[in-house]
Structures are given as structure tokens and as C-alpha cells.
Amino acid sequence: MKIGIIGAGQLGRMLALAGYPLGLRFVFVDQSAEAPGGQVGTIITGAFDDTAALAALADSVDVVTFDVENVPESAVREIAKRRPFLPPVEALAVAQDRLSEKTIFTSLGIPTPRFAPVSSREELDQAIATIGLPAVLKTRRLGYDGRGQAFLRTSADVAPAWERFGSYPLILEQLIDFDREVSLIGVRRPSGETCCYPLAENVHVDGILSHTRAPLAAPALQDTAERYVMRLMQHLDYAGVLTVEFFAEGDRLLANEMAPRVHNSGHWTIEGTVCSQFENHVRAILDLPLGETRAVGHAGMVNFLGELPALAQVLATPGAHFHSYGKTPRPLRKLGHCTVVRQDPAARDAGLDKLLALAGRTPAA
Amino acid sequence: MKIGIIGAGQLGRMLALAGYPLGLRFVFVDQSAEAPGGQVGTIITGAFDDTAALAALADSVDVVTFDVENVPESAVREIAKRRPFLPPVEALAVAQDRLSEKTIFTSLGIPTPRFAPVSSREELDQAIATIGLPAVLKTRRLGYDGRGQAFLRTSADVAPAWERFGSYPLILEQLIDFDREVSLIGVRRPSGETCCYPLAENVHVDGILSHTRAPLAAPALQDTAERYVMRLMQHLDYAGVLTVEFFAEGDRLLANEMAPRVHNSGHWTIEGTVCSQFENHVRAILDLPLGETRAVGHAGMVNFLGELPALAQVLATPGAHFHSYGKTPRPLRKLGHCTVVRQDPAARDAGLDKLLALAGRTPAA
Numbered sequence: 001m002k003i004g005i006i007g008a009g010q011l012g013r014m015l016a017l018a019g020y021p022l023g024l025r026f027v028f029v030d031q032s033a034e035a036p037g038g039q040v041g042t043i044i045t046g047a048f049d050d051t052a053a054l055a056a057l058a059d060s061v062d063v064v065t066f067d068v069e070n071v072p073e074s075a076v077r078e079i080a081k082r083r084p085f086l087p088p089v090e091a092l093a094v095a096q097d098r099l100s101e102k103t104i105f106t107s108l109g110i111p112t113p114r115f116a117p118v119s120s121r122e123e124l125d126q127a128i129a130t131i132g133l134p135a136v137l138k139t140r141r142l143g144y145d146g147r148g149q150a151f152l153r154t155s156a157d158v159a160p161a162w163e164r165f166g167s168y169p170l171i172l173e174q175l176i177d178f179d180r181e182v183s184l185i186g187v188r189r190p191s192g193e194t195c196c197y198p199l200a201e202n203v204h205v206d207g208i209l210s211h212t213r214a215p216l217a218a219p220a221l222q223d224t225a226e227r228y229v230m231r232l233m234q235h236l237d238y239a240g241v242l243t244v245e246f247f248a249e250g251d252r253l254l255a256n257e258m259a260p261r262v263h264n265s266g267h268w269t270i271e272g273t274v275c276s277q278f279e280n281h282v283r284a285i286l287d288l289p290l291g292e293t294r295a296v297g298h299a300g301m302v303n304f305l306g307e308l309p310a311l312a313q314v315l316a317t318p319g320a321h322f323h324s325y326g327k328t329p330r331p332l333r334k335l336g337h338c339t340v341v342r343q344d345p346a347a348r349d350a351g352l353d354k355l356l357a358l359a360g361r362t363p364a365a
Numbered sequence: 366m367k368i369g370i371i372g373a374g375q376l377g378r379m380l381a382l383a384g385y386p387l388g389l390r391f392v393f394v395d396q397s398a399e400a401p402g403g404q405v406g407t408i409i410t411g412a413f414d415d416t417a418a419l420a421a422l423a424d425s426v427d428v429v430t431f432d433v434e435n436v437p438e439s440a441v442r443e444i445a446k447r448r449p450f451l452p453p454v455e456a457l458a459v460a461q462d463r464l465s466e467k468t469i470f471t472s473l474g475i476p477t478p479r480f481a482p483v484s485s486r487e488e489l490d491q492a493i494a495t496i497g498l499p500a501v502l503k504t505r506r507l508g509y510d511g512r513g514q515a516f517l518r519t520s521a522d523v524a525p526a527w528e529r530f531g532s533y534p535l536i537l538e539q540l541i542d543f544d545r546e547v548s549l550i551g552v553r554r555p556s557g558e559t560c561c562y563p564l565a566e567n568v569h570v571d572g573i574l575s576h577t578r579a580p581l582a583a584p585a586l587q588d589t590a591e592r593y594v595m596r597l598m599q600h601l602d603y604a605g606v607l608t609v610e611f612f613a614e615g616d617r618l619l620a621n622e623m624a625p626r627v628h629n630s631g632h633w634t635i636e637g638t639v640c641s642q643f644e645n646h647v648r649a650i651l652d653l654p655l656g657e658t659r660a661v662g663h664a665g666m667v668n669f670l671g672e673l674p675a676l677a678q679v680l681a682t683p684g685a686h687f688h689s690y691g692k693t694p695r696p697l698r699k700l701g702h703c704t705v706v707r708q709d710p711a712a713r714d715a716g717l718d719k720l721l722a723l724a725g726r727t728p729a730a
Contacts, residue, residue, distance in 0.1 A: 020382055020405055022676065023689030040385055040405055274684055289681040316654040319639060324388030
């Protein structure tokens with residue numbers, strides 16, 4: 001069986017590395033022949049809206065999936081006519097628009113920060129009046145890793161934010177003073193089998209994921225998050241891995257956003273659970289039995305941004321599992337990550353601190 | 366860094382899959398462009414004595430290693446002049462000849478079955494008189510998976526065996542009535558750091574490895590085996606993974622053979638230990654800090670020979686980790702393996718029995 005992946009970034013690369021042991025083969029579409037996936041599979045070069053490249057991909061594989069969300073819906077609808085395309089186009093379309101995302105959360109009874117669509121300066125003022133400040137003004141589309149966002153803490157922040165983003169379709173969201181950010185990864189296969197990974201707790205720095213600890217031992221939160229994610233997967237007739245990021249306030253969860261794909265906050269599952277998010281995504285889109293999502297210890301994952309530490313230094317950290325994505329360094333670019341798995345949380349935190357120091361960041365919050 | 370591997374079989378493929386996360390790249394030499402490694406790296410096609418192909422390999426990588434032992438010593442000596450070649454040529458040369466292997470075991474005080482070289486019918490008779498029957502007559506070179514061996518149980522077996530193998534350089538070995546077959550995998554890096562994996566217990570059927578259980582909880586045997594393997598690695602100024610297979614009789618170990626490479630009896634280390642034999646081989650030949658060899662549970666590994674079970678059946682086995690080598694089926698060909706890791710030996714054995722049934726073999730001895 002051959003799997004086609006739109007996007008040959010680190011996520012696609014790790015999907016392929018997880019899928020080869022199952023006897024699968026991989027073909028990617030990516031703008032760059034130098035993308036990380038190209039070292040472990042074939043890249044058809046082309047933009048994500050290059051219909052010829054996408055058709056060539058579809059024709060050379062058995063099923064198509066993606067490792068990026070900014071694939072035009074119209075282009076993937078064409079693919080979906082030729083080959084199974086999973087997760088479903090509808091889930092991708094929802095995730096591409098913060099407004100659809102939050103609307104679906106609300107319609108399914110999944111709490112989310114208060115929000116309002118903004119398409120004019122008048123609507124912005126109205127939304128501020130309803131939601132209050134502080135709030136976050138976000139572009140509805142193409143925002144990630146903190147891009148396309150402006151914090152409105154006082155009314156003085158409103159005009160500059162409008163100046164910057166006023167030409168895009170926008171959404172205003174209530175700013176949540178959360179205790180912690182957590183994410184839950186669910187998996188569903190077409191025939192209906194579902195499972196969820198343990199909750200992960202995430203720390204972002206300047207909008208980019210810095211590090212993750214998992215599992216988060218919070219049974220009430222785990223139950224709630226699983227109910228929400230199961231509801232979403234069922235509603236979307238989902239197949240594959242689905243990630244939902246939440247703000248946690250006490251025992252309450254507010255869904256912040258969803259990603260219809262494997263997720264940076266799930267990299268710890270490679271060594272930290274029985275079957276990784278990558279292998280389970282591949283199993284799910286092929287409608288194969290899902291693997292166990294049980295944690296095998298206490299994991300900490302640190303992202304390496306902009307530059308990688310020396311290999312010898314990383315590997316000298318006890319229990320560290322290094323993942324380089326084979327990328328050229330660029331400021332703030334995600335170049336790799338490292339996961340440490342230990343048998344108790346204190347040892348995990350000690351390992352995490354070492355890795356954070358290697359990443360040039362101060363020890364864990 | 367680029368690693369060159371002579372041989373693109375399943376071992377080379379699994380070395381590459383373990384090395385990509387470290388940011389490494391892989392080039393192989395193999396006779397077949399369809400070999401398993403070709404799906405995850407570049408193959409330069411050529412026979413293992415094709416000096417042009419080997420030179421092209423050496424020139425395109427930083428360090429050269431191998432996944433097969435039947436590489437002519439003269440050919441690799443040429444490579445070793447151009448690039449670091451590890452494990453050392455001397456270790457490869459020793460392992461290619463059962464007589465050198467057993468001679469080195471003896472010279473280092475490592476017990477081994479009684480043996481004698483045989484190059485004529487007279488020497489065979491003499492050897493039988495010294496060693497006694499039952500014994501095994503083996504070709505000194507190119508024997509593996511039970512090939513190139515004849516069992517001499519009574520004097521009636523002598524003439525047919527001589528008929529079959531008399532034209533090759535031979536060795537006669539005492540036939541050991543062992544309690545169990547075990548193997549120990551050691552790792553050493555050029556700067557001297559060494560470590561050993563837990564002992565594995567192996568069951569062969571018709572000379573081919575059927576399944577492995579590990580770790581073998583036998584501290585006295587573990588100590589003895591580690592002493593022997595450490596002695597060998599130091600003597601050979603070794604770098605990389607070294608496997609030694611032993612016959613165990615009570616608390617005594619007799620070294621049967623060594624392999625200067627990752628080994629089928631170490632496949633369980635992928636999921637069953639912190640850092641696999643594959644990653645540690647790569648770390649060792651690059652003189653990087655070695656990874657932890659500690660077991661993370663009780664592992665059972667089953668080889669799939671001749672045909673693979675249906676993917677859905679394998680993946681439905683709780684905790685099963687499947688590894689297909691991407692090969693075309695052929696009778697008795699090693700096409701893949703599966704490892705199950707559980708938290709207690711009884712659950713491991715139950716999983717192992719399921720996998721053996723999938724492999725079409727009767728449950729574990």
C-alpha cells in the first residue's frame with residue numbers, strides 16, 4: 001500500500017518513518033524537493049494548489065492524507081474524487097477557519113472562549129462591547145504558531161490591530177486567563193473504533209510550543225476532554241488523528257483550536273506510549289486496528305527552534321530520544337525535538353530541564 | 366552526516382529507520398535495486414565485491430558499515446583506506462571464518478564447543494576420534510541460518526556429509542546438548558564506552574531463528590556473557606554492535622558464534638529497551654554517546670518466514686509492533702517480525718503464542 005501525503009514537513013516525515021515498518025510506502029507533494037520528507041520518500045514538487053501535482057500524487061497512491069492545513073479545499077475536493085482522502089475534507093475545511101471551528105465547538109456543546117466574527121471596524125467595536133477586553137483579534141485563516149494575532153489589552157490596542165489585520169476576515173476572541181494549556185489527541189478509523197491519548201500539558205513561548213509534559217494526571221479533565229473529542233470525531237465522521245487544544249481553568253476546559261492531523265504536542269507519544277500518534281494516524285486512515293495509546297512512563301518533549309544543539313550533547317542526556325527533521329536552520333524554525341521518558345515525574349522534570357537548557361531556554365515553568 | 370551500508374537487507378533498512386531521527390542520511394550498496402533498504406535510502410547497485418560500486422559508496426559518505434558478513438575482506442580493506450570502516454575489518458574477517466572465530470574465543474578464555482579444522486577425509490576421522498560423536502560438520506565460511514551444516518550423529522552420517530561438503534574448508538564441532546540458546550549484544554564506541562543489552566533466549570527451528578524472549582532473568586549468565594563480550598570487543602578494538610550466540614548448560618556458557626553487526630535476536634530491542642541495537646550501532650560507529658540498553662518490559666519477538674500474516678490480524682494483537690521488510694515472499698525468506706512488550710512474563714508469553722500462531726508455528730516451547 002502507498003500513502004500520499006500533501007506536505008513533506010517533519011510531520012509527514014515522521015508519518016513515513018512510522019509507516020515503513022508496517023510495509024507501507026510514501027509519496028509526498030511539497031513545494032520544496034529539500035523538504036524533510038524527501039529523505040525518506042519520493043517528493044512530487046508542486047505548490048499545495050498545483051492541481052497537476054496533486055493529481056499525480058493521487059494517481060500514484062492508495063490513500064491521500066496531509067501534514068499541513070493550508071491546502072485549498074477546492075484542490076483536495078478534486079483529489080477526494082479520485083482517491084480516499086482522510087481525514088475528511090469537511091474536517092480540514094472546519095479547521096482552516098477559526099470561526100467555523102468555534103461555531104462547531106459551540107454547536108456540539110463544547111465550551112470555547114466567547115467569540116464574534118469581525119469583518120468591519122464597526123463589527124470590531126461591537127464585538128469588543130460584547131466580549132470585553134482583554135481579547136485577541138485573530139485572522140480567521142492561515143494563522144499558526146502565534147502568527148496573525150493581536151492582543152487587545154486596552155482600547156489603545158484596537159486601532160493598531162485593526163490597521164494591521166483589518167483587510168482580512170477576522171474573529172475576536174475572549175482572552176482566557178488559563179491555569180494551563182492542554183491538548184488531547186484522539187484517533188478514529190472509518191469503521192468506528194476510537195481511542196484517545198493521555199492529556200498533554202503544553203507550554204508556549206511567544207505563541208510557539210516550547211515543551212510538553214505527559215501524561216497529565218487529571219482524571220476529571222481527561223474524561224471531559226475525551227467526551228469533547230469523541231463528540232467532534234463522531235460529528236465529523238472522522239478518520240485519522242485529531243488534536244484539540246484546550247485552556248484549562250480548574251476542572252473546566254475551553255476548546256481553543258483543533259488540528260485534523262498529528263500534532264507537535266503529540267511527539268512525546270513516539271517513545272512515551274505503546275503506539276505513537278504517527279503510527280495510529282496511518283493505521284486509522286487505512287482502517288486498520290488502532291494501537292494502544294497507553295503511556296509507558298512520564299514523558300517530557302522539548303522543541304528545538306532555530307538551531308539544534310550538538311548531537312553528542314543531546315545523546316549524552318540519559319533517556320533522551322532525539323529527532324532531527326533534516327532541515328536547514330532558520331530563526332525560530334522547528335528543526336527537531338527531543339523526548340525524555342522516565343519512570344517518575346521528578347526524574348522526567350529533571351530530564352526536561354536539561355533538554356530546555358540545551359535548547360537555550362530557561363528551565364521549565 | 367551520511368552513513369554508507371554494504372547490504373540493503375532488513376538490517377540495513379532498520380539501521381536507516383533508526384538513524385533518520387538523528388539527522389543522518391543513508392546510502393547502500395546492494396546487488397538488487399529492490400532490496401528493503403532502497404525504500405528508505407539510495408542504493409548503488411553492485412555486488413559486494415564490485416570495487417567500483419564500493420568506491421562510489423565510500424566517496425559519497427562519511428563512514429561505512431555493513432549489514433551482511435559475506436563481503437570480501439580484500440574489498441573492504443580498499444574502502445577502509447578511503448573512509449572509516451566500522452566495525453573494524455579484523456572483526457569482520459574473524460567472523461567470516463568459524464575456525465578463526467573459535468580460535469579467538471579459545472585464546473581469550475571464552476569457552477566454546479570442542480572443535481578441529483578439517484581439510485581432508487583423514488583429518489575428519491582424526492577430528493571425530495578427538496571430539497567424538499555426535500558432532501556438527503560445518504563449512505568454515507558462508508554458513509548462516511543452518512546452511513552449510515551436517516549433523517554427524519553416528520558413524521553412518523560421516524560419508525554422506527563428507528560427500529556433500531568435502532570440497533570446502535571445514536570445521537568439526539562438538540554437538541552440545543544445551544538447555545537453551547542465548548545471545549548477548551554488546552556495543553562499543555571508538556573512544557571506549559561500552560554497554561551490553563540484557564540476554565535474549567532464542568528458539569531456532571531448522572536452523573533459523575523462530576522467536577526470542579528477553580530479558581532472560583539469569584544474573585549469573587548475564588555477568589558471564591558480559592565479561593566474554595567485553596573481552597572480545599576490547600581485543601578487537603571494536604566499534605559498533607557485536608552479537609555473540611551462546612549455548613547455555615546450567616550456569617555455563619559456550620560461545621557458538623559471533624556476528625559483527627546488529628542481529629535478528631536483537632530486534633526486540635526496538636520496542637523492548639530504551640535505545641535499540643540499531644540506534645546504538647549508528648551512535649557507536651559515529652563515536653557518539655551510547656543509549657541506554659535497559660529493558661522497558663518483557664519482550665517476545667517472532668520472525669515471519671516465507672509469508673506475512675494479514676496486517677489487520679497482526680495489528681489486532683494487543684501491544685504488537687509489526688515490522689515488514691518490504692520484501693517479495695519466497696519460501697523461508699525472512700519477510701518481517703513482530704515484537705510484543707508486556708509488563709510481566711506471563712502476558713508476554715501469551716502475546717508470543719498469539720504471534721507464533723499468526724506465523725503458522727505451534728506455540729512457544
